[in-house]
Amino acid sequence: MTIHPTHLAQRTRSSVNWNDARARVIKSYRDWYRAAPEIVNLYVLEVDTPQVRTKIRQEFERNRNVQxxxxxxxxxxxxxxxxxxTMNYWKQITQIMKYFRVEEDPRAHVPKDFMTGFLEDVTRSFFDTSVCRGSLNIMSVGCRIRLLSFFLRRDSVYFRIAERQIPM
Incomplete structure (x- = not known):
């Protein structure tokens, strides 16, 4: 497959009015929609064409109310x-699959605020024993990890660090 970098290039321009902008949005949507089967084949995605088209629709619908x-x-x-x-294969598969994160991982969600997300990430990393078990295969004694507990009271965060033995 020969790639022509300038083949899909378009000039950036301003829309004259809302009708012009609407026509350009519809053209862009149609380009993406028609390219969905090629994207699936090009990147050898684990999702099928209807899922890609649904995601394209969702991305366009997300910006529907821009005024x-x-x-x-x-x-x-x-x-x-x-x-x-995307069409010139300048992206990696992970960059394409980031749009399907929710479909891949049903537990994936956007946290309500910064502190909630921070606490979820920290507790997940501290309580994940797979890393510890993988690194301690040399010593067959067990795995000593530190657990971090959080207590939220009003606007303060209290930490408690405890150690525990994990049997192998």
Whole structure:
């Protein structure tokens, strides 16, 4: 397959009015929709074409209520750049699969606020024993890890560190 980098390149321009912006958005959506089977084949994705098309639709629907013409123009330009990078195989599979994170991992979610996300990440890393077990195969004694407990009271965070023995 021969790649022509400038084949899909488009000039960044401003829309004259809302009708022009609407036509450009529809053209961009159709380009993505028609390219879905090729994207699945090109990147050898573990998802099928209807799932890719559904995700494309969701991404366009997410920005449906944008009311400022310059913002719409910027989103169209970003869409064109993403399309060019995707179709020219300039992305890695992980960059494509980040859009399907929720479909891959049903536990994946966006935390409500910073502190909730921070506490979830820290507790997950401290309570994950697979790392510890993998590194201690040399010593068949057991695994000593530190557990971090959090107590939230009003605006303060209290930490308690405890050690525990994990049998192998």
């Amino acid at each position: 400022q013409l310059p913002v719409v123009d910027m989103l169209i330009s970003k869409s064109n750049m993403e399309f060019q990078e």
